[in-house]
Amino acid sequence: MAPNPAIMQAVEKLNYRVTVGDVATQAGLNIEMANQGLLGLATDAGGHLQVAETGDIVYLFPRNFRDVLRNKYLKLQLQEWWQKIWKVLFYLIRISFGVVLILSIALIYISIILVISSSSSDRDNDRGGGFGGMRFFYFPDLFWFFSPNYNSGYRSHGGRQREKSELNFLEAIFSFLFGDGNPNMNLEERRYQEIATVIRNNSGAVVAEQITPYLDDIGETYQQEYEDYMLPVLTKFNGNPAVSPEGEIVYSFPELQVTATRNNPQSIPAYLKEFSWSFSKATSSQVMLSAGLGVVNFVGALILGGLLRDGAVARQVGGLVGFAQGIYWLLLAYGAGFLLIPLIRYFWVQWRNGKISDRNRQRQVRAKYIAAADEKLQQKIDYAHQFATNTVIGKDNLAYSTETDLIDQELERSDQIDAEWRKRLEEGE
Template sequence: MQRRSKTDRALLKLLGVQGGAWTTTDVAIATGMPLDVIEPRLLSLAVASGAQLRVADDGNVTYVFSAQLRRLLLARSWKLRLDACLRKVWSLLFWIIRCSFGVVLVVLVVLISLLVLLLGLALFWAEDDAANALLSLVGGGFELIVRIVVAVLTDQFWIGSPGRFPAADEQSPPQRVAFLESVYSILFGDGDPNQALETRRWQRIGGFLRHRDGVVIAEDLAPLLDLADPPFATHSSVTQSSEIALASEQADQGMLSVLLHFDGRPQVTEQGDLLYCFPSLHHRSVEASSAEDHALAEGASLPLRERRIAFTHANQSQRQAYGFLVVSLLGLSLLLLHWSLPLSAALVGIACFGLGYSLLLLALPLLRWFGWRRSNAAIHQRNRWRQQWADWAQLHRDALVSKRLEAARLRKNLPRISDGMVYTTENDLLTQPIDH
């Protein structure tokens, strides 16, 4: 059910505003979703929205959706309206949660500062010796804290900094937030910039397969997959021929998921090499150039790159304000705890809460820093492996020509998807373009 809902959201995002004519393959490439998942959901969406159908002479179906499809579905379905409303409510609640950490920090600093100032004044009237120095110290610290709080509130309403990353189905850049949300950013980060990596991967793979007219070799797709680094004969004791065999075997092992995703078929050549055919992506017309020209012009895909995770998107002034407020809260809580122990249990409780909250705000970013470094190291390693596969394919370009040549020849022999239309629901039955 969750996968079905995710697929429906992806379809509405793609088709919701502009509509247009789409085949199942086109939608699968654009959304990065598997063909077997897209096909039934696309048909259901076509039925629900009253889309038009165009059937080619080879049985290929094209769905024609009207513009403003999302509005049409919202008008027909109360469930979609409720889902959209709940999403807006959750977005507001999440914004309140993000701001609450900063609000608690500012409120605690102001409250404990006032309590410390009042206790300082009480001590001034109770003890004359060193009272002026104490009052001056407390007053000066309180004035500085007030200045910081005023600056924080000014930043909250007028100045923004980069904030969280968008959700996996969004493409907009990170939003800008103010100081209160920056506290959450420093504590928990701003989300994973690679959360839509799988969607991007399958979009890149689908586009590459379509560009290669539905027939590829595994070595050309390896820079888009998560494979370990390829063997290099110059770095080990293996020979050149065994290096190529090992690399081919390693790349072939990563092709199973691609075959399942785009309904592909493996083909074995007379030389025992594996080629991968995707009939649904084989659509282009026959070109005049020879198979040899194709093989010489082809190369591996550009590697898929993951973005480095930023520790926080709070700007420098916000990080400095955060550090000052947290350290001030820690020092003021300790001072309030020391002065209020013989006076009031309520003041002791406030001091303990402020002390615990300040320690939490210091410990969480420090603990997250270690995990952040490990995550970025893993991202760097995966990027390096994909780049090595692209470099390996370029280095062994001549050795791969024979496989690419076989792929080009097989490409010419595959049945092609026809553009000829034999039936469409856009016309009456008597005016259908049927060849009698």
């Protein structure tokens, strides 16, 4: 079984020496998964176990453990290759919608010109081309994306500067159609990272009110008394509930009280904040241009449909016009979808952001409540402090390590004990 990528990333961020609690906090994983994942990773990557005198375990990994795993697991190699290939494929998929739009516009308007030309060739030639010499393809910004300076961010236009853009024109069309993905894709990971950090900052002992700013629905007021919403947190981090003399519940998390490195309390947001969905990362000018091209495409499809209604013209002209007639309903459907999809998505984004704002507001209210704790809540927090502890496993309090032979370790430990006794005897004299 291939190692968990989240655990590997956590090990690297924590400087290759970790406890189960360290990894669970960093990766937002439950304790059991972090424990099993670390054992498997240590086995596969040649890691070492360091056992403290308290019985707690630290995992020590070589800095090149990814190279070791890559040589051992064909699956990891394939995953890395696929990630590189998928980046290219996804980019091609994104720009394909813009390419199809441009080809659709070109096919539609060239077909219109050919149809008009075949119907009144003499008159049209005198006037310089279809529709009394109208220029169908005069769209000043249509091929702006071919400019080598497009991605530099700014372009002078009418004495003004354009907005800075992270996307080229073809990418902007995809963004206009489908957006740029879920901004809260890793919400659960962030949620439990922040919860674990709160627990760590409080030395492994908290009350439920300190966790509620990072949860979603915690039930109605009468349900909150039982603190059922804490069950998933207890399960994930192997927490233990305890009851104060006043009947209040506090929670301790032994695995999160052990760390391989002494750290100061980490700064985290007062509550879990979901990010709002954006309609598009494209600039306003790119959105307007995309919408404008969509209208041009759809209107052109309607005009072409009127010209090809009886089918006789297409048979007469043939060639490109015949091809356009053959796929006309596909062109019309693409043109309609190009406008309908963003319109529907716009209203969906507004509705979704309203829900997100409500959840953020509820979490913020809970955060303000814990920040301005009343006397009763403060007593509950003070009782939780009785269960707070923080164990740092340094190299000076190890019982043994798998890095060296156990006999050598026992001899070294015996020498340390002898030296300590000699020092005591000298001080006694």
